[in-house]
Amino acid sequence: MAYTDSELSDEVTGLIVDASGGVVTGEQVRDESANLLEKGFSSLSFLQLIDALETRFGVYIDLEGETKFLGRVSSIVGFLREQNVA
Numbered sequence: 001m002a003y004t005d006s007e008l009s010d011e012v013t014g015l016i017v018d019a020s021g022g023v024v025t026g027e028q029v030r031d032e033s034a035n036l037l038e039k040g041f042s043s044l045s046f047l048q049l050i051d052a053l054e055t056r057f058g059v060y061i062d063l064e065g066e067t068k069f070l071g072r073v074s075s076i077v078g079f080l081r082e083q084n085v086a
Helices: 005-020 026-030 043-057 073-082
Strands: none
Touching: 005 026, 005 043, 005 073, 043 073
C-alpha cells in the first residue's frame, strides 16, 4: 500500500498513542514542540512502539544505533521513507 506523508503520519500517530497506553493523546503526539520523552513516554512505551513499527511496516530498528528519530512523528516518517516504506 502506498502512503501519502499525511496518511503515514496518521498511522504513526496511532501507533504512538497505542504504545503509550493512553499517556499521550494524538494531539500531543502531533505537537512537535517537545519530544515524546518530554511528554511522558516511557522506555517500555518506546520498546512497544519499535515493535509496532517493525511489525506494521516491515522495517528493522537497531536499538544500538541512532534512535533519536523516535522522538517525533515527522522524524519517524522520515525514517520510514528512508527505509523505502511507500
